[in-house]
Amino acid sequence: MSGPTREALPPVTEELVRALPKTDLHCHLDGSLRVATILELAEQQGVKLPADTTDGLAKAIHMGQICESLEDYLTAFDVTLAVLQTEEALYRAAHELATDCAAENVRYLEVRYSPVLHTRQGLKPTTIVDAVLEGLRVAKRETGIKSNVIICGIRHMDPVTSVRLAELAVAYKGKGVVGFDLAGAEEGHPARRHRDAVQLILDNNVNVTIHAGEAFGPESIAQAVHWCGAHRIGHGVRLRESGDLLNYVNDHRIPLEMCPSSNVQTGSVPNFAAHPLRFYFDFGLRVTVNTDNRLVTDTTCTKELLIAHREMGFTLEDLCTVLVQGFKSAFLPFREKADLLRQVNAEIADVLARFGRAAPVPAAGAAGAAVRGPRPARITP
Incomplete structure (x- = not known):
């Protein structure tokens, strides 16, 4: 790229991406523990794990490994959930997750989990939610990271259970819970069965995001949007199979919570080159880049953005646009979001200027090509 009015910016590096302000809007608590924490909690609680070493446990939970299917991928949660049945463990998991995110400058985090999966030892749902929220609050005091919770219904469970979870989400509206989700295996478990909960x-004017189009076709996304009124879609990699629906999602600015490494790991797409993130972005859809499960997929927001750059050709300007779209898509009140966007735009400009002064800027068209600076984000949706 060239032109006298275009300001060249530094090449995309891990250090630069780590420094930029980020969101993680699709992050599962029970898939994002530290391996060492699982081992320690298991020892404290007397829980038998499939392995008692870091390497062995990483293998047992498919950490970073390609799985045969989404269902195969989900077996990792049998291990993590085994140690997440106490108040102390839930607090610790939430606190450590937020702390890890803050370390790579994730400025806003939405943590999702299903309280019903943490009741094996008799914990009350309210106790579970309070423990997670307290862990997130302490992390905010220590690091400044802002975070909220999304409560998940589970597709394969009785829809009555989803209604109970929806009631819990409504009760905690304005107290740290900002949304409701339907998670779990898609095939054979349509979202419409949980319509009463949604x-x-x-x-009650609570936000809805639904896993859809990850391991099942666009009809799953259509149900999420038209039957369940989803404000965001989790994954949505198969949206491209329906041009009409894709245009509808685009026209209505329904954000997609994209998780590239997870999608490859679960077999939702065969490889990064086949991932639709680049196509969606170029077509104008509002895409966000997220981790899904930091532990099971062995990833971070920084890694996912670098994959978008290295494997899908996202320029620095593209990445900054995606970052801003993440903040725009957050389940936050408009005025709070507007203030945050102003801060984020200023921080992005500051980071780019700082890295531009720290290293020589490559010529346009060179490897790691220089790009134009991102235009300031509009505050409107």
């Missing part, structure tokens, strides 16, 4: 959420 309707309760919508009746």
